[in-house]
C-alpha cells in the first residue's frame with residue numbers, strides 16, 4: 001500500500017503566525033521599557049525577512065516560464081505551486097512531498113516594486129538606526145539570477161539599496177560630517193587615532209583609488225585580469241558591467257526628502273569610512289586594494305583574526321574615508337570592477353563570490369575627540385553569491401565555486417538553525433552555533449550574536465524551470481523568519497559553563513558553578529576563574545557532549561544517506577523506465593519500418609515475377625506457334641522430299657559403321673597375331689640353350705609389334721576422323737533423333753574398343769616385364785657359362801641388353817603416350833572415362849563385351865577411336 005497521503009499544502013514558517021512565548025513577551029516588555037515606542041511595532045525583535053520577486057524577462061516569457069507557480073496571497077504570504085515538470089511535483093505524485101507550499105515573510109515585494117519602494121520599506125530605517133549608533137546587517141539570499149545584485153547595487157540608473165543608503169546617509173549628515181582624517185576604524189569595532197604620516201597615507205590611498213576610478217571610467221571597454229591566486233586560475237572582471245552605465249546615482253527626490261538632523265545626537269559629528277571585500281572560494285580579497293597597474297597580478301588574500309574579546313575582524317582590510325555620496329559611489333565602482341564574475345548557464349554576469357560592503361560611522365563628540373570617547377556603528381550590506389546546483393556547472397572552476405558557495409550558504413543555514421534552536425529551547429542545553437565553519441559566517445557572526453541586528457532579503461525568480469531551487473531557497477529563509485534578535489549569544493566558555501550548570505545534563509545535582517558567578521567575568525570568557533576540579537568536570541561534560549553530538553550526527557548521516565539512496569533509487573528507476581520506454585518505442589518504430597520494407601519488397605518481387613511469368617508465357621506461346629508451324633511444314637514435306645535422302649543417308653551411315661567395324665576387327669586380329677607371336681617368343685625364351693637368339697628374335701618382334709601398334713593407332717585416328725566427317729555428313733542431311741542414337745551407339749562401341757586396347761596394352765606391359773625377367777635370367781646364365789663363344793655372346797648380349805633396355809624404355813614410355821593419345825582423342829568426355837572405370841565389371845556382363853572377348857579369341861581387329869569433334873558436339 002502507498003504512503004499515507006500528505007496534506008496538500010505545507011506551511012513552512014509557522015513561526016511568524018505563532019503567539020510569542022511568555023519569555024518572549026517579557027523580553028518585548030523589557031525592550032519596550034528600554035526603548036519607548038518599540039511595543040507599537042509588530043514583533044519588533046523578530047528578524048526581518050523580506051521577499052522580492054523579480055519580473056520575468058521577455059525572453060523567459062517566450063520560453064513559457066510563466067506557469068503561475070509563484071502566487072502572492074497577501075503582503076506576507078506566498079503560495080508556491082509545483083509546476084508539472086518539477087522534481088517537487090514528481091515527489092508529490094509519489095506521495096513523498098507536498099505540491100504546494102505556503103511561506104510567510106515580513107513583507108513581500110512583487111515584480112512591480114520599484115527600487116525606491118523597496119529601499120523605503122527595508123533599508124531606510126536601518127540607515128537611521130546606524131546613524132543612531134546601531135549595527136545593522138542586510139544580506140540577500142537566493143538562487144543565481146534571482147536579482148540579488150540588482151537589489152543591492154542596482155542597474156544603471158535604477159540604483160539599488162547600497163547607493164541609496166549612501167546617498168541617504170550623506171544627505172542626513174549634511175553639515176554634521178567630521179572633516180578630520182585622524183580617526184580611523186580598526187579591528188572589530190575599534191577606533192585608532194592617526195598621526196600626521198598615517199593621515200597622509202590614508203589621504204593618498206583615497207586619492208589613488210578615486211583616480212583609478214577616473215582612469216577606469218575613461219577606458220571603459222577594457223578588461224582587467226586578476227590572478228585569483230588559487231591554482232593559478234584567473235578571474236576576469238568585465239568592466240562593462242551594468243553599474244558602469246551610471247556615473248552618478250540617480251535618486252528620486254522624495255527618498256532624500258527627510259533630513260536626519262532631528263534624529264542625530266547633539267554635539268556629535270560623523271566620520272564615514274567604507275570597505276569592500278569579497279569571499280571567493282573561501283578566500284578573502286580586498287576589493288579596494290587596487291593598484292593602477294593593468295598587469296595581471298596575484299591578489300593578496302586577507303586573514304581573519306579575533307580581537308581580545310573574541311570578535312572576528314578582517315585583518316589589514318582597506319578602509320577609505322569618504323566625504324560624500326559620490327565619492328562613496330566611486331569607491332564602490334572600483335571595488336565592483338575587482339569582483340569575481342563569471343557567466344553561468346543562468347546568468348551571464350553572475351557573482352561568484354559573497355561581497356561585503358561595510359559603512360562604518362564614527363560618532364565623534366566635538367568636545368572630546370579622543371578615541372576612547374568615540375562610538376562606532378556599522379551598516380553592512382552583503383550580496384551573497386547565488387546558490388546553484390553543482391551538476392549544472394560544466395566547467396571545473398565553476399563547479400568548485402558552486403561547491404564553495406553552497407558550503408558557505410549551508411553553514412549560514414546551520415548557524416541560523418542553531419540560533420533558532422537555542423532561542424526556542426531555552427530549557428535545553430544550547431547548541432554550538434557553527435560560525436567558525438565558514439568565512440562568511442565568521443565575518444557576520446557579530447550581527448547574529450547580539451552586537452547588531454540582521455535582515456534578510458530573499459530574492460526569487462518566478463521561472464518554472466528553477467522552481468525546485470527556488471523552493472529550497474525559500475525553505476532556507478523560512479528558518480530565518482523564526483529567528484528573534486536575542487541578547488548576546490553565549491561564547492564558547494559561556495556555553496561550557498551552561499553545560500556545567502545543567503544538573504540533568506551532567507548527572508551532578510550539585511552544580512560546581514555557583515549562580516553568583518553567572519554575571520561575573522567568567523560569563524565574558526575568562527575561564528581561568530574556574531578551579532581545576534571544575535575544569536576537569538567541564539572536560540568530562542564536554543566529552544559527553546561530544547559523544548552525544550557524535551551520535552546525533554551519526555543518526556543524521558544515516559538518515560541523509562537513506563534519503564539519498566531512496567532518491568537515487570527513484571532516479572535510477574525513473575531512468576530505467578525511461579530507457580525501457582524509449583527502447584520499446586524504438587523497437588516498435590523499427591518493426592514498423594521493417595514491415596514497410598518487407599511489404600515493399602514483396603510488392604516489387606510480385607510485380608517482377610508476374611512480369612517475368614508473363615514474358616515466359618509469351619515466349620512459350622511464341623515457341624509453341626513456331627513448333628506448330630514447323631510440325632505443319634515437316635508433315636507436308638515428309639512424304640515428298642525427306643524420305644529418299646533419309647533412307648540413303650541411313651544407308652551411308654550403316655555402311656560407314658560396318659566399314660569401321662571391319663577395320664576395327666582387322667586391327668584387333670593383327671593385335672592378336674602379334675600377341676601370339678609374343679607368346680611364341682616367350683616360349684622360346686624359356687629354353688635356356690637358345691636364350692640369346694630368342695631374345696634377339698623377341699626384341700625384333702617387339703619392335704615390329706610396336707611399329708604395328710603405331711600403325712594401328714594412326715589407323716584408328718584416321719578412322720575417327722572419317723567417322724567424324726561421316727557423322728557431319730549425316731547430321732547435315734538428316735536431323736533427328738535416330739542419327740543421334742546411331743552415333744551414340746557407335747560412340748559406345750568405340751569406347752569399348754578403347755577399353756580393349758587398354759587391356760591389350762596392359763598385356764603388352766606384362767609381356768615386357770616378363771621379357772625383362774628372362775633377360776636377367778639369361779645374363780645370369782651367361783655369366784655361369786664361360787664356355788660359350790665370346791664373340792657371339794659378347795656382341796649379342798650387350799646389344800640385346802641394350803636393345804632390351806631401349807625396348808623396355810620405349811615400352812615404358814608407351815602407355816603414357818597411348819594414354820595421351822586417347823586423352824587427346826577424348827579430352828572432355830567423362831562418360832568414356834566412367835566407362836573405363838566401370839569397364840571391368842561391365843565387360844563381363846554386356847553383350848558387346850562378350851562379342852569382344854570372342855573376338856579376342858579370333859583374329860584381332862583394329863579398335864575404332866571416338867572422333868573428338870563428335871564427342872564435343874554431343
Ligand SMILES: Nc1ncnc2c1ncn2[C@@H]1O[C@H](COP(=O)(O)OP(=O)(O)OP(=O)(O)O)[C@@H](O)[C@H]1O
Pocket residue numbers: 053054055111142143144145146147148149150151155347349350351352384385386387459
Ligand atoms: N526587480 C527587478 N526588476 C528588473 N530587473 C531585474 C530585477 N531583478 C533582477 N533583474 C534583472 O535580472 C538579471 C539578474 O539579476 P542579478 O544579476 O541581480 O541576479 P543575481 O541574483 O545577483 O545573480 P547571481 O547570483 O548569479 O549574481 C539582471 O539582468 C537584472 O537586471
